[in-house]
Amino acid sequence: xxxSIKSQYExxxxxxAGRILALTHDALKKAIKPGITTYDIDRLxxxxxxxxxxxxxxxxxxxxxxxxxxxxxxxxxxGIPSKERFLKEGDIVSLxxxxxxxxxxxxxxxxxxxxxxxxxxxxxxxxxxxCFFEALAVARPGNHIRDIGAAVEAYADKxxxxxxxxxVGHGVGARLHEDPEIPNYVTVRKGPKLKPGMTxxxxxxxxxxxxxxxxxxDDWTVVTMDGSLAAHYENxxxxxxxxxxxxxxxxxxxL
Ligand code: MF3
Ligand code: CO
Numbered sequence: 001x002x003x004s005i006k007s008q009y010e011x012x013x014x015x016x017a018g019r020i021l022a023l024t025h026d027a028l029k030k031a032i033k034p035g036i037t038t039y040d041i042d043r044l045x046x047x048x049x050x051x052x053x054x055x056x057x058x059x060x061x062x063x064x065x066x067x068x069x070x071x072x073x074x075x076x077x078x079g080i081p082s083k084e085r086f087l088k089e090g091d092i093v094s095l096x097x098x099x100x101x102x103x104x105x106x107x108x109x110x111x112x113x114x115x116x117x118x119x120x121x122x123x124x125x126x127x128x129x130x131c132f133f134e135a136l137a138v139a140r141p142g143n144h145i146r147d148i149g150a151a152v153e154a155y156a157d158k159x160x161x162x163x164x165x166x167x168v169g170h171g172v173g174a175r176l177h178e179d180p181e182i183p184n185y186v187t188v189r190k191g192p193k194l195k196p197g198m199t200x201x202x203x204x205x206x207x208x209x210x211x212x213x214x215x216x217x218d219d220w221t222v223v224t225m226d227g228s229l230a231a232h233y234e235n236x237x238x239x240x241x242x243x244x245x246x247x248x249x250x251x252x253x254x255l
Contacts, residue, residue: 003171005197009154010104010173011059011238014199014220017101017163018236018247020052021108024097024170026253028068032112034089036123038070041095042081049099055175057105058099064220069096073115076205076213076222076230077109089115092125094232098176105176107201109234121229128231131155131184131204139202139244145180145191152184152204162207164230167222169203172236176243194239199247203234 006014027048028041047066048058064078071079072087073093078096083209087093096109111125130137149170156163169182180192184204209228216223224230235255238245247255 003179003198004173005055006173006199006238010199011103011199013104014106014173014236014238017054017099017104017106019250020049020101021106021248022253023052024048024099025095025108025110025141026250027112028095028097029112032087032093032114034087034115034154036087038072038081038085038087039078039083041070042068044065045125051092054099054101055143057100057107067236070094071096071221071232073222073229074227076207076224077167077232078220078222079219080218087114088115091122092117092229092231093229096232096234103174105172105174106236106248107172107176108236109203109232111231111233120208122207123159125148125231127156127159127161127203128206129233131206131216132202132235134204135204136237136244136246138165139200139239140196141194141196141239141243143194145182145194146187146189148202149183150186153186155183156204156206160191161192162209162211162224162228164205164207164213165211165214166213169201169234171199172201173199196239196241198239199236200235200239201236203232205230213241220253
């Protein structure tokens with residue numbers, strides 16, 4: 001499929017989807033405490049999304065059975081919420097959330113510490129976030145998709161971290177996953193050129209150890225091969241003539 005260029009009106013809808021998504025993340029962040037189950041997080045998330053008249057993007061997507069992906073410690077992405085899974089002090093937890101507003105998706109992810117976490121875990125979370133901002137800085141017309149991966153790789157490498165290669169960022173809009181794919185590493189090909197009106201989800205998935213991952217028996221949960229911690233940071237971004245615009249944000253909510 002060709003890469004879609006969004007109209008002003010489509011961008012307007014995606015901005016609103018992104019605003020609601022940011023408010024949802026903000027509410028979920030406040031609920032992250034030892035003792036809460038990943039099921040509770042999913043229930044709360046879906047409730048908030050629907051309270052804005054939106055639909056959770058992930059629910060039933062390729063059969064995914066919940067609204068929020070909740071991934072703990074060595075789980076990288078796509079953890080399935082469960083009544084038996086409790087957050088505990090010292091864990092790190094990644095929340096990946098998507099909302100549909102008037103037919104348009106916004107997709108973003110954050111990793112949080114549960115109570116006090118180790119210095120190592122805190123650094124991984126911060127570096128993963130910075131990987132996104134390194135990528136954002138080169139998300140400009142004239143540059144190519146490869147420049148995004150190169151920026152993530154250069155920064156993650158400085159820390160000796162693993163970059164997950166089996167999952168990638170993506171175009172986003174009327175569908176959750178659109179072209180192009182956006183790897184978090186340097187590819188042989190330059191890939192498509194970035195153009196104003198493209199909307200993309202940039203989402204580094206970084207580990208404290210190996211880049212290698214495997215899928216659990218549930219066919220969803222992706223974990224690090226070596227059991228090392230993983231973090232995820234994602235936003236939906238609009239390519240403009242100048243500075244890229246983060247669409248998955250809201251006034252008064254920290255990125
Ligand atoms: N948020 C994921 C992404 O960024 C997609 C989740 S897929 C689902 O691409 F099936 F779990 F919903
Ligand atoms: Co995504």
